[in-house]
Amino acid sequence: MVHDPEYERAAAVTAGRIRETIPENLAEQFGNSCGISSRDFRTCNLVSCGEIGAVDGSNTLLLESGSLAIVLFRAAQSSYLNLERTRRSLTPMQFAIIGHGQENEDFPLLYEECFGLPPGTPLGNDDRARTAGILRDTLEYWVMGQMAESLEPGGLLLRDGPLRVSHASHDAVLTGIERTCKARGIDLAGISKQTSATWGDGHPLLPSVQSLAEQLGIQAPWWIPIDPAILDHAQFRQWQHGQPYVARFHSRAKSPLKIELMHDVRETKVETIMNRLASCSGDGRIPGYPFPLFDAHRTVVLGEDSVEQVRSDLMQRIAASGINRQTFEILFGDYHDEFARY
Numbered sequence: 001m002v003h004d005p006e007y008e009r010a011a012a013v014t015a016g017r018i019r020e021t022i023p024e025n026l027a028e029q030f031g032n033s034c035g036i037s038s039r040d041f042r043t044c045n046l047v048s049c050g051e052i053g054a055v056d057g058s059n060t061l062l063l064e065s066g067s068l069a070i071v072l073f074r075a076a077q078s079s080y081l082n083l084e085r086t087r088r089s090l091t092p093m094q095f096a097i098i099g100h101g102q103e104n105e106d107f108p109l110l111y112e113e114c115f116g117l118p119p120g121t122p123l124g125n126d127d128r129a130r131t132a133g134i135l136r137d138t139l140e141y142w143v144m145g146q147m148a149e150s151l152e153p154g155g156l157l158l159r160d161g162p163l164r165v166s167h168a169s170h171d172a173v174l175t176g177i178e179r180t181c182k183a184r185g186i187d188l189a190g191i192s193k194q195t196s197a198t199w200g201d202g203h204p205l206l207p208s209v210q211s212l213a214e215q216l217g218i219q220a221p222w223w224i225p226i227d228p229a230i231l232d233h234a235q236f237r238q239w240q241h242g243q244p245y246v247a248r249f250h251s252r253a254k255s256p257l258k259i260e261l262m263h264d265v266r267e268t269k270v271e272t273i274m275n276r277l278a279s280c281s282g283d284g285r286i287p288g289y290p291f292p293l294f295d296a297h298r299t300v301v302l303g304e305d306s307v308e309q310v311r312s313d314l315m316q317r318i319a320a321s322g323i324n325r326q327t328f329e330i331l332f333g334d335y336h337d338e339f340a341r342y
Contacts, residue, residue: 021202027211033200034230041213042271044221044249044278051086051155052280053079053147054292058300059136061128062095062311065331069098071132072310075139076300077147080292083280088299091143093310096135098128107135111169114142119169134167141173148177153185156276158293163190163242163260171239178241178262187273190242190260191293197244197258198232205231206256209246213256220288221278223247223259225270247274249281253288 023029031037059073073094079087096106107123123134140159147157165171181188197205209224226244242260249257259277261270283291318328 021198021204022207026203026208027215029200030203030208031212031215034227036212036224038216038218041216041218041222041224042274043219044223044247045275046279047272047275049080049082049276049280051079051081051152052158052276052290052292053077053151053155054158054160054290054296055140055143055147056160056293056296056300057136057140058302059132060302060307061132062307062314063332064128067100067331069128069132070314071096071098071128071135072302072307073132073136073139074300074302075136075143076296077143078292078295078299079147079151080280080295083291085295088295090299091139094135094139095314096132098125098131101125104131104135107131107138110135110138114138115145115173120172121168123167123169130166134170137166137170141170141177144177145173145180148180148184148186148188151184151186156187156189156273157181158290159188159190160293160297161190162192162195162258163188163240163262165239165241168239174241181262187265187269188262189273189277191277191290192258192260193255193289195258197226199230201232206246206258210248210256213248220248220251220253221281223274245270245274247277248288249278249290250288253281254286255288257289 055075055077057073057075059071061069062072063070073096074091076090077088078085094110096104096110098104102124103122104125108118111117111119123131125131144157144159151157163174165174178188180186195205199205199208205226209226213222213224224246226246228244231244241262243263243265245259245261246256247259248255259274261273265273277290280290280292281288283289283294286294315328319325323331
């Protein structure tokens with residue numbers, strides 16, 4: 001790139017602002033500010049994994065125009081007994097239109113099909129990415145509900161993501177899943193690879209815990225409870241269902257994970273859950289990540305080939321409905337594709 005002082009200044013300022021959130025003495029600041037010492041880190045012991053079920057979902061925007069977007073989404077589950085897969089299934093691919101109206105028209109249909117009643121709160125169309133994610137979450141919660149009923153007592157149900165909902169209509173659904181798990185003796189955990197959680201006015205949680213563990217010489221696998229009071233804020237605080245922890249389940253893990261368990265879980269039960277998670281996180285491809293969730297992700301992910309095939313099928317059906325090529329291009333064509341040719 002040609003030397004540009006303004007560009008270089010902007011890049012340097014941005015790098016400096018990022019560095020401010022992760023200072024050289026991050027571990028020391030975190031330990032002193034939050035009152036965390038080596039005694040707070042707990043060691044994981046490898047045990048029999050038992051029955052573990054994992055749920056994940058995937059979504060993508062197939063076509064977009066100024067007035068509407070077509071979203072494709074699905075959910076999957078993988079169940080294991082002592083690291084041997086016992087079952088795996090996918091929901092059918094679902095389509096939804098994110099249109100120009102204030103409320104999404106497909107959401108109440110999907111919600112009632114999944115849960116047998118209409119949602120108490122409509123879903124808006126103003127943020128397409130958020131709307132697509134909530135449609136996907138709806139299927140995920142339905143699959144979680146099915147698994148909470150089918151796992152044997154003593155099973156462990158994992159969700160990719162936090163035990164927190166992003167839409168009011170899902171709050172009662174997740175509450176119902178928790179109630180079923182408690183009644184049937186099923187443990188429930190949300191596993192997050194990344195988190196927006198920060199402390200001390202912007203310091204990221206996961207690098208802070210990892211830095212402190214390294215400074216204290218804590219060897220993985222380990223876990224540590226996190227007092228929510230030390231965190232800056234909680235997204236959708238009114239819909240938080242989980243108690244937070246941070247864990248590093250393997251010495252070669254790329255990063256610690258944020259773990260959320262149901263409130264009021266006894267410490268002895270927490271220890272059991274963490275031991276089971278560490279015991280299923282030794283796969284050499286993704287060390288430190290629970291393998292059942294990895295398998296659920298591989299099952300559900302909408303890869304490029306699949307998306308292109310579905311997009312082609314949909315375009316053929318749109319053409320068969322009577323919309324000509326020029327109208328289609330006006331509606332869904334992207335000038336950026338043309339720009340990229342030159």
